[in-house]
Amino acid sequence: MEESSSSGSGGGDSNSTGGPGGAQQRELERMAEVLVTGEQLRLRLHEEKVIKDRRHHLKTYPNCFVAKELIDWLIDHKEASDRETAIKLMQKLADRGIIHHVCDEHKEFKDVKLFYRFRKDDGTFPLDTEVKAFMRGQRLYEKLMSPENTLLQPREEEGVKYERTFMASEFLDWLVQEGEATSRKEAEQLCHRLMDHGIIQHVSNKHPFVDSNLLYQFRMNFRRRRRLMELLNEKSPSSQEAHDSPFCLRKQSHDNRKPTSFMSVSPSKEIKIVSAVRRSSMSSCGSSGYFSSSPTLSSSPPVLCNPKSVLKRPVTSEELLTPGAPYARKTFTIVGDAVGWGFVVRGSKPCHIQAVDPSGPAAAAGMKVCQFVVSVNGLNVLHVDYRTVSNLILTGPRTIVMEVMEELER
Numbered sequence: 001m002e003e004s005s006s007s008g009s010g011g012g013d014s015n016s017t018g019g020p021g022g023a024q025q026r027e028l029e030r031m032a033e034v035l036v037t038g039e040q041l042r043l044r045l046h047e048e049k050v051i052k053d054r055r056h057h058l059k060t061y062p063n064c065f066v067a068k069e070l071i072d073w074l075i076d077h078k079e080a081s082d083r084e085t086a087i088k089l090m091q092k093l094a095d096r097g098i099i100h101h102v103c104d105e106h107k108e109f110k111d112v113k114l115f116y117r118f119r120k121d122d123g124t125f126p127l128d129t130e131v132k133a134f135m136r137g138q139r140l141y142e143k144l145m146s147p148e149n150t151l152l153q154p155r156e157e158e159g160v161k162y163e164r165t166f167m168a169s170e171f172l173d174w175l176v177q178e179g180e181a182t183s184r185k186e187a188e189q190l191c192h193r194l195m196d197h198g199i200i201q202h203v204s205n206k207h208p209f210v211d212s213n214l215l216y217q218f219r220m221n222f223r224r225r226r227r228l229m230e231l232l233n234e235k236s237p238s239s240q241e242a243h244d245s246p247f248c249l250r251k252q253s254h255d256n257r258k259p260t261s262f263m264s265v266s267p268s269k270e271i272k273i274v275s276a277v278r279r280s281s282m283s284s285c286g287s288s289g290y291f292s293s294s295p296t297l298s299s300s301p302p303v304l305c306n307p308k309s310v311l312k313r314p315v316t317s318e319e320l321l322t323p324g325a326p327y328a329r330k331t332f333t334i335v336g337d338a339v340g341w342g343f344v345v346r347g348s349k350p351c352h353i354q355a356v357d358p359s360g361p362a363a364a365a366g367m368k369v370c371q372f373v374v375s376v377n378g379l380n381v382l383h384v385d386y387r388t389v390s391n392l393i394l395t396g397p398r399t400i401v402m403e404v405m406e407e408l409e410r
Contacts, residue, residue: 028198031096032134037226038098041079042118045070046355054115061102063121063358067114079228083111090116092231097126123359130197136190137199138222139340140180145223146394157215162203165215172211179398184211309346310354310369317350317382320372320405327405329374332365336398343367345393348385350374353404371404 045051045065050073053062071086080086090109093099094116101107102115109116119125127135144152144166151174152164172187181187191209194200202208203215320327334341342360345351350372356363373381376392377400393400 028130031130032198032220033226034092034096034098034231035131035134036222037228037231038093038096038118039120040226041093041228042120045073048073051118051121056115061115061117064102064115064117067109067116068111070116071111074228085229085232087111089228089231100124121358133193133197133199137194137197137218137220140175140194141218141220141222143178143394144218146391148391148395155215157203160204162215162217165203165217168210168212168214168216171216309352311347311352315350315352315372320350320374320382326408327372328408329403329405330366330371331401331403332362332367333399333401334361334365334367336400337361341393341400345373345386345389350382350405351384351386351389367402367404368406371406374403374405377401 042051050070051063051065053060054064054066055061067090070090071080071083074080074086074089075083080089087109090099094107094109097119099109099116099118102117106114125131143149151166151170153166154161154163155165155167156162157165168191171191172181172184175181175187175190176184181190188209188211191200195209198219200209200216201219203217207214209216319325337360340360341362342357343353343362344355346354352373353367353369353371356367356369373389375381376389377396379392381389381392
C-alpha cells in the first residue's frame with residue numbers, strides 16, 4: 001500500500017539485495033504477491049462460473065475448472081498473450097501450491113481437458129507459518145482501512161512526513177481492544193511476527209517493533225489489483241520501485257514542489273473495499289475493481305461479487321415484512337477463522353448474500369446465496385446498503401450473529 005524507500009533514502013536497508021536476510025525477505029514478498037494474485041483470479045473465475053462442479057465418468061468434481069478452457073479465458077481477458085504464456089502463469093500458481101490437479105496425478109499444468117482446482121476451494125491449502133502471518137496481516141490491514149478507523153494517519157518522524165502510519169503504542173491498544181490479542185504482551189508478540197514476515201516495518205527501517213511512539217507502516221497494499229503477468233517477473237516488488245509496488249512504503253515529501261523518490265499508489269489502482277465477507281479475502285467492486293475483505297468479511301476472499309446480482313428479481317424490505325410473505329427467518333452464529341467469515345454482501349434495502357466461500361465459516365453455519373440480511377448482532381439493517389452492513393461486520397467482534405430471510409420453495 002505504500003512505497004518503500006529506494007536507495008539513498010536514509011535509515012536501515014531491510015530490502016537490501018545482499019545477505020541471507022535480504023533473500024528471505026524477497027522470497028516472502030514473492031510468496032505474498034502470488035497469494036494475492038491467485039486469490040484475485042480465483043474470485044474472478046468463480047464469478048464468471050469458469051469454476052463449477054463438473055462430472056467425468058459418473059463422478060462429480062466440485063469447484064474445478066478445465067485447463068484448456070481456462071487458457072482460452074486468460075487469453076480472451078488479456079491476462080496472457082498466448083497459450084504458452086498462460087501455461088507458464090498457471091504453473092507458477094501450481095508451483096506455489098495454489099492450484100492442483102483434482103486427483104493430483106499431474107504436477108504440470110497442461111493445455112488439455114484436465115480438471116484442476118484451487119486448494120482454497122477444497123480445503124487443502126497449506127497454512128504454514130508464513131501463510132498464516134500473511135493472512136493475519138491482511139485481515140488487520142483491511143480492518144484498519146475501514147472508513148470508521150482513524151488509526152492510520154499521515155505523521156512526521158524526524159522531520160519527514162509519512163502516509164498511513166500508526167504509532168506503536170496506539171496500535172497495541174487497538175489490537176487488545178479489537179480482541180486480536182488478549183494482552184498487551186501478546187499484541188507486541190504479534191507485531192514482532194508481522195515484522196519478521198515483512199508485513200509491517202518502521203517508517204525508515206531504523207528500529208525493530210517497540211512499544212513506543214515510533215511510527216510504523218504496512219509494507220503491502222493488499223488492495224492493489226494484480227495482473228497475472230506480474231507473476232513472470234522474477235524481481236521482488238520492492239526492488240522494482242514501481243509506482244504501484246505493493247511492497248513499498250509511501251512517503252510524502254515535506255515540500256510538494258520538490259521531486260521525491262517515494263510515490264503514492266494511484267487511488268485507481270487500489271482495490272476498494274466494498275463488502276467482502278471473510279476477514280482476508282478479496283471481492284469485486286464496481287465492474288472490474290477488487291476489494292479485499294481481509295478483515296472485511298472474509299476468510300479468503302469470498303467469491304467475486306459485483307458484476308451481476310444473484311437475485312432473480314428485485315425485492316423490497318416491505319415485501320419481506322408483509323404478513324404471509326413466502327420467506328422464512330434464519331439466524332446464524334458465524335465465528336471468523338484466521339481469514340474471515342467467508343461471504344459477500346451486496347445490494348441495498350435490503351442487502352442480500354451475493355456469494356459464499358464453500359470452505360468458509362459462513363457456509364459451515366448454513367448461509368446461502370440469495371438470503372436477505374435482516375440484522376447483524378441485533379441491529380436491524382433492512383433499510384441500509386451493503387457498505388453499511390460490511391462496516392458493521394468489519395468493526396465488530398469476530399463472532400457475529402446474523403438474521404436472514406430466505407425465500408421458501410414453492
